[in-house]
């Protein structure tokens with residue numbers, strides 16, 4: 140029997156029909172635009188109708204197992220498969236099986252590069268800079284990724300011509316880098332784009348071979364328009380109508396499953412290939428979901444959904460069944476690798492539910508991310524750890540009673556293009572944590588830090604504290620005292636001193652505790668046990684979403 144995707148759906152008050160109408164407005168005033176707008180509005184009406192049908196829908200969220208009321212001329216869901224889901228021929232066959240298991244779906248498929256291809260491309264590029272043209276063919280990472288793609292094509296029974304042109308082009312590019320002895324951000328983006336360009340070509344060819352009509356699409360050719368910030372480009376508004384027009388138009392003209400490259404776009408000024416930041420295929424998926432007003436966005440990973448913490452840090456992590464867009468965004472922003480930090484924005488704006496699923500375990504219900512959920516019993520949702528964080532303590536007595544001091548400090552960060560994560564202030568000092576993880580070169584990080592300290596020292600005393608970690612507690616704002624009380628009880632028990640605290644005042648809560656890197660893993664383990672594993676004695680008395688009540692806490696303390 141095919142795996143069932145539908146999970147129990149949480150109550151939500153989100154009305155769904157108006158989202159489609161708003162999207163329809165965004166599709167523009169041309170005749171074709173109006174037709175697309177009407178199609179989007181129809182789709183919204185279908186969704187509204189399904190909400191009353193009861194099958195797979197509870198209180199306003201459409202899910203699999205619906206009536207299939209959308210017209211045949213509509214693409215219906217996005218299915219995004221990450222690198223781990225398409226890391227080999229066997230995995231690609233499994234993914235093709237998943238697509239075939241839902242013949243009623245008309246998915247847009249988004250793929251990442253196979254396995255660790257992006258990392259291999261980055262390393263190959265770095266080595267090419269220093270190795271000389273004649274030695275490019277000896278670069279280990281280049282050989283690894285070439286062999287992986289050829290082996291995959293062979294094992295899928297495809298002709299090698301599917302991949303040859305791209306591999307040749309890639310080798311030429313590496314030789315070009317070796318000749319120039321430099322790799323700019325722009326050429327790095329072009330280099331890493333080969334990963335997604337190859338995986339989608341291989342997979343589309345395989346689907347066609349097994350009789351599932353598919354069409355390979357390069358995101359930079361179908362309307363993904365971005366800023367020219369190579370390595371971390373932002374998707375521009377014009378992308379939505381352009382992508383909707385292209386994908387919908389192609390589908391109407393000649394229905395075939397689009398297999399779209401994740402992670403990539405086209406810089407609006409340069410016209411060059413850009414990338415959306417590491418893990419950016421999630422963002423590609425949600426952008427397509429919003430552009431077409433689809434019913435659901437599925438992101439298929441190698442874990443059973445969003446978990447209560449990173450399973451690599453603490454293997455007892457549990458699946459979080461439901462999340463709001465805000466919780467998911469906060470979690471991603473504070474370092475949970477499972478979702479791209481920007482990816483929730485289009486889903487939230489389009490009000491399209493996102494389902495995080497495991498391609499290795501499709502029967503697991505996964506995590507459903509939607510606009511609202513019943514927060515009454517929720518205390519803590521997830522613990523996120525961000526390591527290798529730098530803290531700056533900026534002290535100045537001139538701050539006392541002064542205005543404009545904070546502005547001066549932050550304008551220095553702005554001028555140097557440095558992003559600040561957490562902030563805490565007292566009368567005479569500001570503590571901030573900086574996130575260097577988006578910058579790929581280590582040398583640059585140190586240079587940048589030196590520079591920012593130098594600038595800040597012109598107006599204050601500065602202490603640079605490195606090897607710190609942010610432990611973020613994502614949970615229910617209305618239970619913040621309970622969360623803090625319990626968290627500090629745990630941290631005191633294990634003898635950890637918190638060096639800085641920062642708490643947001645938004646709908647959801649993110650309490651960030653800064654500790655020394657060397658203690659961070661221990662903190663996550665102890666906090667996880669206390670919040671998610673019952674009474675903390677590890678006896679398996681698990682309460683999935685840490686739905687403790689105050690009474691319970693009192694007993695424990």
Ligand SMILES: Nc1ncnc2c1ncn2[C@@H]1O[C@H](COP(=O)(O)OP(=O)(O)O)[C@@H](O)[C@H]1O
Pocket residue numbers: 220221222223224251418439440441442444445446447448449450451475476477478521
């Ligand atoms: N809170 C979390 N929940 C789930 N996975 C997490 C979490 N934090 C970190 N991870 C890691 O994220 C990985 C999945 O994200 P990613 O590697 O980007 O997937 P993909 O490449 O399949 O898109 C998991 O294998 C897991 O190791």
Ligand SMILES: N[C@@H](CC(=O)OP(=O)(O)O)C(=O)O
Pocket residue numbers: 220221222223251252257258334401402416417418419420421
């Ligand atoms: N391949 C890119 C983009 C991406 O989204 O990958 P994944 O889905 O495997 O995290 C990366 O490694 O960053």
